[in-house]
Ligand SMILES: Cc1cc2nc3c(=O)[nH]c(=O)nc-3n(C[C@H](O)[C@H](O)[C@H](O)COP(=O)(O)O)c2cc1C
């Protein structure tokens with residue numbers, strides 16, 4: 580199962596096409612719209628989110644609420660397009676008073692993109708480099724999420740830190756799977772801890788006041804996974820690399836850790852690896868989950884726990900220095916409407932990326948044609964695992 584998206588930030592709409600979708604999967608636009616709303620929320624978002632009310636239109640691949648086994652296409656309209664029809668017109672001449680973007684923002688794709696494609700207007704870059712595109716990813720991932728949910732796999736996320744403000748956890752690799760999704764979504768920064776939520780909001784307020792921006796860290800958790808999904812045999816099989824690549828595809832994600840992550844390099848082996856225990860009901864389980872649910876590039880059957888780091892938003896109200904592309908003089912970078920912090924939203928996008936990778940890995944293992952056959956294959960696998968554990 581793969582997706583491709585198209586669409587500019589201030590164009591008419593974003594489009595996503597998902598291929599490799601099995602037939603007979605129940606799909607609900609209500610669920611996709613709920614995820615789109617989660618991606619739009621979060622303390623620290625800018626004025627754009629007061630304009631947009633993201634909802635999905637499914638334009639192919641689904642009939643009477645079930646997938647047909649054909650590509651699923653989805654559209655999310657940009658309400659802001661109404662304010663950009665002249666500046667983003669696909670045809671005709673540019674308006675005489677068009678203001679080109681010539682003061683590239685450090686940290687955004689503006690300068691390098693302009694050098695790469697040979698343009699004197701960074702808008703030709705930023706329209707697509709903008710993380711507005713991630714709305715299409717979240718819509719598309721609705722398909723992957725419903726597929727996984729049908730097989731008992733749930734994916735959620737929560738924010739761990741924003742700037743210096745941090746939610747301190749004892750052993751998140753064992754406890755995070757029990758966090759209540761409602762508590763996460765009730766928090767303005769999608770953090771299940773009230774005190775940490777307040778500290779994060781205060782950090783965002785201070786950053787805004789100072790013309791600054793903030794990044795942070797978040798975790799994505801997937802529960803209900805079977806062991807042995809993914810593979811150890813080739814580089815392409817390994818879920819570690821596939822999940823890492825998918826998460827690094829999100830604009831502004833600069834670090835990914837599985838389970839204990841970089842901490843494994845500091846500890847001796849006995850304090851890293853997860854002892855194997857035979858449970859009468861569950862079969863082979865682990866008494867800890869420092870690996871974050873992956874060994875040898877495969878799921879262990881313990882919850883998958885991935886932590887990612889997002890850098891601060893590049894657009895600053897107190898801008899850094901840049902060079903004007905027209906005059907070649909030193910200047911301040913362009914200041915435009917922007918988020919101050921988008922870590923809570925980024926975490927929702929990361930859920931989508933994780934869901935796609937897991938869905939594709941399940942399809943590789945259990946077949947691709949239709950849900951009934953896939954469920955039968957999953958059932959047979961569960962049965963075999965049971966016989967191996969007794
Ligand atoms: C959900 C989300 C919202 C973002 N909002 C903004 C924003 O309002 N202003 C901005 O300059 N960058 C924003 N970014 C970050 C830029 O899109 C990103 O830094 C840029 O595309 C450059 O990519 P890179 O950080 O991977 O180098 C956002 C990123 C995400 C994931």
Ligand SMILES: C=C(O[C@@H]1CC(C(=O)O)=C[C@@H](OP(=O)(O)O)[C@H]1O)C(=O)O
Nearest residue numbers: 625627628708709710711714916917918
């Ligand atoms: C539009 C979204 O995020 C945008 C991501 C973004 C960027 O540079 O990445 C810049 C801002 O866009 P604008 O310039 O229109 O205010 C954000 O609002 C969205 O997430 O829906």
